[in-house]
Amino acid sequence: MSTGTTKLNVVVSDVVPVNELVTRFHFRRRDGQMLPTFSGGAHVVVEMRDGDRTRLNPYSLMGSPLDTREYTISVRRDDIGRGGSLFMHRSVKPGLEMVISYPVNLFSLDLRAKKHLMLAGGIGITPFMAQTAQLAGEGGNFELHYTCRTASLGTYADVLRERYDRRIRLYHDDRDERIDLDRLLSTQPLGTHLYVCGPAGMINWVRDRAASLGWPSEAVHFEHFAAPQPGLPFDVTLAVSGKTIRVGEQQSLLEAIEAAGVDPPYLCRGGVCGQCETNVISYDGKFIHNDHWLSEEDHRSGCKIMPCVSRFEGRSLVLER
Amino acid sequence: MAAKTIISRPIYGTLSPQPGKHHLFIADAEGALAILDMAKTAPPGFFDGAEIVFIPGPDGKHVAVLEALKPAQFHQAPSFASLLPRLKQTLANAHMGLRLYLAGTEGLIGQAMQVALEAGIDHTSMQTEHRGSLARRMQCVHCKGITENVTTQPATCSHCGLLLLVRDHYSRRLAAFQGVCINAEDRSEIPPTEEAFP
Numbered sequence: 001m002s003t004g005t006t007k008l009n010v011v012v013s014d015v016v017p018v019n020e021l022v023t024r025f026h027f028r029r030r031d032g033q034m035l036p037t038f039s040g041g042a043h044v045v046v047e048m049r050d051g052d053r054t055r056l057n058p059y060s061l062m063g064s065p066l067d068t069r070e071y072t073i074s075v076r077r078d079d080i081g082r083g084g085s086l087f088m089h090r091s092v093k094p095g096l097e098m099v100i101s102y103p104v105n106l107f108s109l110d111l112r113a114k115k116h117l118m119l120a121g122g123i124g125i126t127p128f129m130a131q132t133a134q135l136a137g138e139g140g141n142f143e144l145h146y147t148c149r150t151a152s153l154g155t156y157a158d159v160l161r162e163r164y165d166r167r168i169r170l171y172h173d174d175r176d177e178r179i180d181l182d183r184l185l186s187t188q189p190l191g192t193h194l195y196v197c198g199p200a201g202m203i204n205w206v207r208d209r210a211a212s213l214g215w216p217s218e219a220v221h222f223e224h225f226a227a228p229q230p231g232l233p234f235d236v237t238l239a240v241s242g243k244t245i246r247v248g249e250q251q252s253l254l255e256a257i258e259a260a261g262v263d264p265p266y267l268c269r270g271g272v273c274g275q276c277e278t279n280v281i282s283y284d285g286k287f288i289h290n291d292h293w294l295s296e297e298d299h300r301s302g303c304k305i306m307p308c309v310s311r312f313e314g315r316s317l318v319l320e321r
Numbered sequence: 322m323a324a325k326t327i328i329s330r331p332i333y334g335t336l337s338p339q340p341g342k343h344h345l346f347i348a349d350a351e352g353a354l355a356i357l358d359m360a361k362t363a364p365p366g367f368f369d370g371a372e373i374v375f376i377p378g379p380d381g382k383h384v385a386v387l388e389a390l391k392p393a394q395f396h397q398a399p400s401f402a403s404l405l406p407r408l409k410q411t412l413a414n415a416h417m418g419l420r421l422y423l424a425g426t427e428g429l430i431g432q433a434m435q436v437a438l439e440a441g442i443d444h445t446s447m448q449t450e451h452r453g454s455l456a457r458r459m460q461c462v463h464c465k466g467i468t469e470n471v472t473t474q475p476a477t478c479s480h481c482g483l484l485l486l487v488r489d490h491y492s493r494r495l496a497a498f499q500g501v502c503i504n505a506e507d508r509s510e511i512p513p514t515e516e517a518f519p
Contacts, residue, residue: 114441186342190415191441214341214418216446 008035008044012096013070022123022155023089024062027071027100035068040131041107041195041223044071045269047099050087055255057084058225058270060126060197061103062156064133071100074155076123081227082250106272107197107223109134114191116142119179119206121198125155127223128197132164145179147171147198181206185213196222225270226290226309228252234311237318238262239281253307257321264307264321271309278305278319285314330489333430333451338363342418344371345411346392347433349401350378351453352425353387359422359450360390368392372411374404376429378453401432408433412440422448428458428469431496444493455518459487460497467497474517475503484511487518 014026029035038061048055059073078085092098107127109116116135118128128144135142144167148154151172160168171177185194194215196206203222210220230250237244238257247256254276257264267275271291280303289299291306298304305312305319336359338344344367346356353375360368372394373387388395398404412419421437423430430449438444456470459478466480475484478500485500492499504510 112441112443186416186418188417190412190417190419192417194417212340214339214343214420216339216420216443218443218446219417 006102007047007099008102010035010071010098010100012092012094012098015092015094018074018155019152021153022074022076024072024074025088025092027073027098028069030097035071036102037068038065038071038103038130039105039108040065040134041109041127042103042105042130043107043127043225043268044073044103045101045267046073046088048084048087048092050083050091055082055084055087056266056269057227058268060107060130060223062126062129064137065130066133066137071103074123074126076155078227082230084227104267104273106268107195107221109140109195110193110219110221111140113193113219114141115189115193116140117184117188117192117194118142118144119194119196119198119202120144120146121196121202122148122153123155124196124198124202124224125157125160126197128195129156129160131195132160132167136164143167143169145169145171145184147173147179147202150174181209182213185210185215193219193221196220197224200224200226223272224292225268225272226292227270228255228309229288229290229311231288231311232313234285234313234317236312237316238321239318240321247311252309253305253311257307262321266308269308271306274306276306276308278307278321279303280305281318281320283312283314283317285312285317287312326489329491329493331427331431331449331491331493333449335359336422336424336448336450338367339420339448341420342370343415344368344420344422345415346371346373346375346422346424347404347408347429348373348387348423349376349425349429349453350383352423352429352450353383355424355450355452356390356422357386372396374398374408376400376404376425401429405436408436409440412437412442415440420448421446422450424450425452426454426456427451428456428496431458431491431493434493435496438493457487457518458497459485459500460492460495461485461500463502467495468500471498471500472516472518473514475512475514476500484508 009030010027013028016024043058043060045058063072075088077089241262245260265275267273274293288311290309368390371392373392374396423433456472459468459471461478464481468479483502486503488499490499
């Protein structure tokens with residue numbers, strides 16, 4: 001068992017609508033004890049028991065790491081997703097008992113940095129809420145550039161401006177405010193680390209420009225939890241367990257493996273951490289890789305798959321599981 | 322060529338042109354040849370944004386060939402200590418997009434890396450290439466004194482005089498290999514001295 005699969009029994013202590021799309025959830029331990037310590041950028045996996053279906057989705061902790069009486073997450077409603085965020089918005093009320101994982105940090109600050117330059121897009125702001133709180137407590141040098149669609153969808157922009165004033169720069173899409181990325185990246189003092197969290201397109205853009213402008217990859221950190229995408233059902237043979245299973249349209253391969261009573265390792269369930277990496281024994285068809293873990297070479301080789309977010313289309317797939 | 326023995330023992334690569342806005346080269350003696358080799362694969366105009374800081378060896382060679390690369394700046398220094406204030410100043414004023422290339426002896430690479438680490442550059446993002454002497458910078462773990470240009474095994478600490486086994490155990494923070502007393506039990510026991518790091 002890895003840390004991230006150790007569970008915490010919590011109760012929902014508060015549910016706060018933040019704007020038309022985002023709601024904040026507060027969790028406290030059912031036994032009244034303090035929650036485990038975490039660092040800015042950490043996430044928890046929330047178990048959502050929705051009738052006979054259980055979803056496990058990762059969410060960044062957004063409270064201050066200095067306060068572990070409660071954990072807070074913010075969930076953006078996704079009306080066309082697999083239903084996790086809708087369940088949170090519709091069914092999770094104060095007093096509900098839930099189970100979450102221990103916090104795991106795959107997006108931690110590099111505290112050797114001379115300066116922390118943060119770029120957030122939309123709901124990608126959440127890990128920075130915790131990171132800025134952590135850095136502010138330590139007198140750290142940071143600057144946050146936050147792009148949102150409209151002022152009313154600029155989740156926590158007001159809170160951040162209030163707390164950190166000019167260290168926060170806001171860009172509103174509807175006012176045609178665009179971040180001058182090349183200029184920003186070219187004027188940072190040596191020893192700056194870059195952190196980016198937001199939509200995949202934004203992350204790719206920032207990583208690409210940073211690499212071109214001479215930022216070494218060691219100084220560029222990013223996090224994007226891929227939500228498992230729905231797709232055509234497919235059949236999989238689990239060679240080690242001797243089972244053949246069907247992955248449903250709305251189910252991830254990892255969820256289907258778990259539903260068959262097999263207990264594979266996992267951690268983030270968002271294609272980031274690498275825990276659930278699975279060897280492919282044979283296949284006849286096409287992989288739909290959605291993870292950020294495997295290299296392009298791994299993707300092309302057809303030897304590995306990340307069952308948390310990736311799918312398969314074709315005649316047969318045999319996994320070493 | 323340095324072989325990997327234990328995890329802290331640095332290994333060096335081959336210089337290659339990196340994407341970036343400014344390129345800072347620090348080299349000594351035959352390290353110049355690593356820069357020349359790299360220049361063959363560098364894109365046109367690469368040295369327009371480059372600064373080369375060079376410490377010639379005792380033979381004084383390679384200065385003209387480096388100048389012929391026409392870097393934006395060329396600076397020659399008699400020793401690492403003499404270029405240190407300038408290097409610190411350059412790094413203090415630098416922006417992200419500066420790439421660092423270190424070539425030459427291990428002592429030079431290690432000491433330049435030490436300064437660059439303090440300036441916030443990760444050691445894995447520096448380009449390094451070892452050329453020339455294998456002589457080591459050694460810290461005596463007993464008196465903490467540093468002895469430069471150690472070529473023998475064992476070696477005598479230039480500070481406290483103990484006879485030291487020069488280990489592969491390396492400290493990036495100190496830019497030095499660790500030297501541990503080789504005859505602590507019986508100081509009259511003197512193992513033969515070999516020229517291990519020519």
